Amino acid sequence: MPSTLSRRYILGRVSLYGGAILLALWTLAPLYLIALAAFSTRQATFQWPKPFLPTDFSIDTMQFFVNSRGVLDSVRNSIIVALLTIAGSLVLGAPGGYALARFRFRGKEGISLGLLISKMFPTAILSIPLAVTFLQLDLYDSLWGVALVHIAMALPFVIIVTAGIFVGVPRDLEEVAQTLGCNRLQAFLRVVLPLALPGLAAAAIFTFVISWNEVFAATILTLRNRTLPAQVLSGLNDSPLYYRYAGGFFMIVPALIFIFLIRRYLLNLWGNIVR
Amino acid sequence: MAGIRFQSIRKVFGKTVAADSVSLEIRDGEFMVLLGPSGCGKTTLLRCLAGLEHVDGGRVFIGDRDVTDRAPRDRRIAMVFQSYAVFPHLTVFDNIAFGLKMQGRPRDEIKRRVEESARLLELTDFLKRYPAQLSGGQRQRVAVARAIVMQAAVLLMDEPLSNLDALLRLQMRAELKRLHQEIKATTIYVTHDQVEALSLGDRIAVMQSGRIVQCDVPMNIYDYPANKFVGGFIGTPPMNFLPGVVHANGDGPTVVVGESHLAPAPAFAHALSAKNGEPILLGIRPENLTLAPNQQANTIRARVRVVEPLGSHKLLTMQVGTEISKVSVAPDQRVAPNEDVWLHFDPEKIRWMDAATGEAISATVE
Numbered sequence: 248m249p250s251t252l253s254r255r256y257i258l259g260r261v262s263l264y265g266g267a268i269l270l271a272l273w274t275l276a277p278l279y280l281i282a283l284a285a286f287s288t289r290q291a292t293f294q295w296p297k298p299f300l301p302t303d304f305s306i307d308t309m310q311f312f313v314n315s316r317g318v319l320d321s322v323r324n325s326i327i328v329a330l331l332t333i334a335g336s337l338v339l340g341a342p343g344g345y346a347l348a349r350f351r352f353r354g355k356e357g358i359s360l361g362l363l364i365s366k367m368f369p370t371a372i373l374s375i376p377l378a379v380t381f382l383q384l385d386l387y388d389s390l391w392g393v394a395l396v397h398i399a400m401a402l403p404f405v406i407i408v409t410a411g412i413f414v415g416v417p418r419d420l421e422e423v424a425q426t427l428g429c430n431r432l433q434a435f436l437r438v439v440l441p442l443a444l445p446g447l448a449a450a451a452i453f454t455f456v457i458s459w460n461e462v463f464a465a466t467i468l469t470l471r472n473r474t475l476p477a478q479v480l481s482g483l484n485d486s487p488l489y490y491r492y493a494g495g496f497f498m499i500v501p502a503l504i505f506i507f508l509i510r511r512y513l514l515n516l517w518g519n520i521v522r
Numbered sequence: 523m524a525g526i527r528f529q530s531i532r533k534v535f536g537k538t539v540a541a542d543s544v545s546l547e548i549r550d551g552e553f554m555v556l557l558g559p560s561g562c563g564k565t566t567l568l569r570c571l572a573g574l575e576h577v578d579g580g581r582v583f584i585g586d587r588d589v590t591d592r593a594p595r596d597r598r599i600a601m602v603f604q605s606y607a608v609f610p611h612l613t614v615f616d617n618i619a620f621g622l623k624m625q626g627r628p629r630d631e632i633k634r635r636v637e638e639s640a641r642l643l644e645l646t647d648f649l650k651r652y653p654a655q656l657s658g659g660q661r662q663r664v665a666v667a668r669a670i671v672m673q674a675a676v677l678l679m680d681e682p683l684s685n686l687d688a689l690l691r692l693q694m695r696a697e698l699k700r701l702h703q704e705i706k707a708t709t710i711y712v713t714h715d716q717v718e719a720l721s722l723g724d725r726i727a728v729m730q731s732g733r734i735v736q737c738d739v740p741m742n743i744y745d746y747p748a749n750k751f752v753g754g755f756i757g758t759p760p761m762n763f764l765p766g767v768v769h770a771n772g773d774g775p776t777v778v779v780g781e782s783h784l785a786p787a788p789a790f791a792h793a794l795s796a797k798n799g800e801p802i803l804l805g806i807r808p809e810n811l812t813l814a815p816n817q818q819a820n821t822i823r824a825r826v827r828v829v830e831p832l833g834s835h836k837l838l839t840m841q842v843g844t845e846i847s848k849v850s851v852a853p854d855q856r857v858a859p860n861e862d863v864w865l866h867f868d869p870e871k872i873r874w875m876d877a878a879t880g881e882a883i884s885a886t887v888e
Contacts, residue, residue: 417605417607419603419605419607420607420609422572422574422594422601422603422607423601423603423607423668424609424620425573425574425593425594426573426574426594426595426599426600426601426678427595427600427620427621427624427672428595428621428624429595430593430595433624438609438611441611442610442611
């Protein structure tokens with residue numbers, strides 16, 4: 248009896264880890280191949296069969312990409328848009344998250360649910376009316392316009408995530424600060440904010456990644472002031488293979504680094520806002 | 523320093539009435555304990571006083587000021603929370619200094635007062651530490667120090683000892699009492715622990731379902747509970763209750779409990795005679811029952827079920843008719859389970875209560 252039990256245990260473990268390894272490979276293999284191509288010589292991308300080990304390491308391809316026309320400008324644009332998105336979505340979203348975390352009010356569940364539902368609305372359907380409206384408002388082809396759309400896209404995420412963060416700061420701490428001479432705002436600034444700061448920073452970084460990776464709205468709403476994904480996409484059909492690999496790698500890296508930095512928070516980010 | 527007055531306070535949460543027209547006056551410098559089971563509204567009442575809840579009706583006065591519509595920071599109160607609510611991102615010093623800094627006190631005054639209250643609570647060696655580096659008892663002391671350093675008119679404590687282990691709680695209880703004797707601030711202390719209430723309170727207000735059932739000095743609450751609820755809530759073990767029937771004849775009333783006739787104390791003769799033939803409840807504390815060797819006046823037949831030697835005394839579980847009563851006897855009393863004994867009731871110590879309402883029947887003063 249014990250031997251069958253342990254056999255079953257071993258079988259379970261093996262299939263668990265086997266599955267985990269398969270899933271990891273599914274994600275990591277393309278990343279590896281892109282990185283491999285991005286750091287090979289330009290000629291190497293056309294080789295067949297492809298080598299699976301870095302045989303001829305070179306930064307030639309990456310250099311070519313970075314020095315291509317428009318790339319550095321679009322990187323600058325991407326960063327500006329991402330920073331605007333962070334600022335805008337936190338300024339608008341964090342108070343919303345705080346309200347969801349602290350107050351009981353009519354329609355609270357409806358609002359939480361509505362935030363999630365808004366994420367299900369396909370951007371493609373919005374694109375034409377959005378472009379028309381932006382043309383009318385003179386926001387078309389401006390970084391402000393793209394940031395505005397990114398803020399709208401990031402807001403539900405920021406509200407829900409910051410609500411989870413604020414729930415994690417005990418209400419007692421805020422109340423005791425109030426009895427010790429703070430008004431509500433002072434209690435928030437002196438007690439809640441310092442304690443929520445690491446979580447808010449993680450939320451900001453994640454917002455950065457959302458904006459940095461967003462391609463659809465950025466492509467439709469800009470012509471000359473392209474963000475990096477829009478820039479790469481617009482030239483995709485006319486560009487050589489090595490340019491695509493280098494561009495892909497260049498766009499992945501910040502997201503990878505940032506997600507790695509805040510991985511500890513990611514599970515908490517989607518924390519429970521129901522009390 | 524200031525007294526406190528609650529005037530017909532009403533507070534409703536959804537459909538639950540947490541405070542139902544509560545009125546209470548607390549004298550300057552008094553230590554008032556709000557005692558009751560969880561959900562009785564005692565914490566709500568405290569939070570209404572602190573300004574953390576808005577009242578739905580009534581007024582709150584601190585000293586002569588009507589503070590009903592004032593923010594917590596304008597009420598000159600200091601509060602100790604059940605969870606301690608020590609700021610995790612500040613050192614012990616900065617925790618205690620928090621309120622003084624908010625008042626914009628000069629640096630040397632802050633330092634002097636923080637060190638003084640840290641000394642009172644034996645925290646001097648921990649001032650540079652962060653709360654995470656402290657034990658539960660030390661954090662609790664930080665919370666108390668942070669409150670008393672304010673020298674507020676009123677000190678509020680919401681079950682400050684309930685998160686401590688038993689031994690530490692005993693120690694801190696005495697500490698809090700000593701502290702009150704030193705600083706003499708008007709204090710309101712919320713607890714569900716009746717021993718804490720008896721030990722600390724100048725007066726105790728017992729609450730049930732959003733109302734104050736009885737408010738008196740501890741020994742009166744203990745000896746003369748206003749109703750069955752108070753008698754059953756206070757005391758370890760609580761008061762025993764036995765049903766009986768009043769018999770009044772020319773010689774004055776007797777109460778029939780089981781097969782025995784008990785003669786009530788003379789002070790109750792008049793009140794009980796009026797209830798001839800009616801059911802009545804007899805309340806008596808375990809230490810006011812004694813074992814008698816044979817049948818005498820005011821004795822009832824009972825059978826010993828369980829004997830628990832507790833060191834300072836023996837606790838007996840007795841079957842009296844169909845009821846169970848607890849009896850506390852001297853540790854050297856010889857008694858065995860399943861033994862039949864006579865229980866003697868001290869008539870002066872019996873609390874008579876109306877069988878239907880549970881309200882105590884008051885003695886007539888001649």
